[in-house]
Amino acid sequence: MPLGNLTSQLLVNIYMNEFDQFVKHKLKVKYYIRYADDFIVLSADKNQLEDLISSIANFLGEKLKLSLHPDKVFIKTLASGVDFLGWVNFPNHRILRTVTKRRAFRRINACPAPEIINSYLGLLSHGNAHKIRDKLLNIRYNKNANLQ
Numbered sequence: 001m002p003l004g005n006l007t008s009q010l011l012v013n014i015y016m017n018e019f020d021q022f023v024k025h026k027l028k029v030k031y032y033i034r035y036a037d038d039f040i041v042l043s044a045d046k047n048q049l050e051d052l053i054s055s056i057a058n059f060l061g062e063k064l065k066l067s068l069h070p071d072k073v074f075i076k077t078l079a080s081g082v083d084f085l086g087w088v089n090f091p092n093h094r095i096l097r098t099v100t101k102r103r104a105f106r107r108i109n110a111c112p113a114p115e116i117i118n119s120y121l122g123l124l125s126h127g128n129a130h131k132i133r134d135k136l137l138n139i140r141y142n143k144n145a146n147l148q
Helices: 006-026 046-063 098-110 114-124 130-147
Strands: 031-035 038-042 082-084 087-089 094-096
Touching (some): 006 031, 006 046, 038 046, 038 082, 094 098, 098 114, 098 130, 114 130
Antiparallel strands (some): 031 038, 082 087, 087 094
């Protein structure tokens, strides 16, 4: 089933519900965010986070037959930014991940369709991405000017 399919989005939420309940009610994590199979846990206590990693890994392996990707599990400070869902999130703002930015421009250069540009403009409206947004608007404007 394709990842973008609405059914797969529903099924991942149903499947991961048991994990959500475990994290919130058994582990009593106060700050937990999950989108599909990506999640973050926030805490001021580094030792608590280290303990949670093994508890979470055990639960995922035993109950859901899933595993944590070894290259994607890390403990960071909020001040250094938390990379989540294409953005690097800071306490008071967020910026677009560099890889996401490169991918967007590569895709737009390959096919500057208005739908693709508008999709990225929608994404950029959720963070501090004014310069990137201006570049995309420039591409869209220049493309429309060339058509006339």
